[in-house]
Amino acid sequence: MLVTLKDVLEIAEKRTCAIGGFNGPNLASILGVLSAAEELNAPVILMHAQSHESYMPLEVVGPILLREAERSSVPVCVHLDHGVDIPYLEKALNLGFTSVMYDGSTLPFEENIANTQKVIRLAAAKGASVEAEIGVMHGAEGSVDHDEDPASVYTDPESAKEFVERTGIDALACSFGTVHGIYLKEPKLDFDRVAKIRKLTGKPIVMHGGSGVSHDDYRKVIARGVRKINYYTYMARAGADNVKKHLAEAKGTVLFEHIESWAMEAIHDDVKKTISVFWESQTPVV
Ligand SMILES: [Zn+2]
Structure with missing residues (x-):
């Protein structure tokens, strides 16, 4: 069933768990993610990232995401990433779309607030939820192989408090050690920062760059207030790796639908493992 971000985050708050947000720039991803969530009977957030526009235009994928969400046996939020x-x-x-993320994180603070307030008004007219970001995440959504120091742009807890108070957003994306794309070295997350932001804002925290973070670290950030985790790159890589493996082993003719189904199978398995951890109940730290 189609629901808002606010709806799934309320479920996550009650359970002290996180809901996975997965990008769907192709049918293999969309169907792989939904079947994984349904097998676990867990809510899920299906996302379209503006940066994926060249692979899949919003006008094409939007109606597909919405229809699949409505048909699903689990609560599904359709979110613009x-x-x-x-x-x-x-x-x-x-x-x-039942939720949108406005990303003004690279703008000056006041401009980010003014634009986020505008988005809040637009979303409210449609009954949709809003996620916004403060602090900068390195790497574009779906980007790979970069090696900046994320500590240079961590979210400041006091600014986060002011941002939430002045905008009234439903969820806050923060920077505390994750990056988008592939990790070239093990991520070191600033758990105290997450706890402090959560305490000061009282809002569900969103962790971007959730791919490549250890299961233990997922549990730790969830205990400290993370309620939505964006996960994409590693599931997309799992799909590609399975395609490579089958292509290397293939004896006869390979058709494109075989490639898609190999990708979907691996995406499904990877997402199912991931949601299983997000969906566990944790003991709150704050
Ligand atoms: Zn992101």
Whole structure:
């Protein structure tokens, strides 16, 4: 069933767990994610990232995501990931997306607040939820192989408090040690920072760059207030790796539908393992 981000985050708050947010730039991802969530009977967030527009236009994927969410046996939020311009975000709301992320994290603080307030008004008119970001995450969504120092742009807890108070967002994306894409060295997360932001804002915290983080670290951030975890790159890589393996072993003719089904099978398995951890109840630390 189609629900809002607020709805799934309320489930996560009651259970002290996190809901996975997965990008769906192709049918293999969309169907692989949904079947994994359904097998675990867990809610899920299906996302379209603005940065995936060249692979899959919003007008094409939006109606597919919404229809599959409505048909699903589990609560599914259809969310726009990293909307960086407001007309694009409005297009998603008009299609019926039940949640949008406005990403003004690279803008000056006051400009980020003003734009986020505008998005809040647009989303409210449609009954949709809003996630916004403060602090900067290195790497674009779906990017690979980069090696910046994330500590340079961690979210400041006091600024986060002010940001939440002045915007009234439903979920806050923060920077505390994760990066988008592939980790070249093991991520070191600032758990105290997550706890402090949670304590000061009282809001569900969103962790981007959830791929490649250890299961233990997932449990630790969930105990400290993370309620949505964005996970994409490693599931996409799992799909590609399975395709490579089958292609190397293939004896006869390979058709494109075989490639898609190999990808979907591996995405399904990877996402199922991931949701299993997100969906465990943790003991709250704050
Ligand atoms: Zn992200």
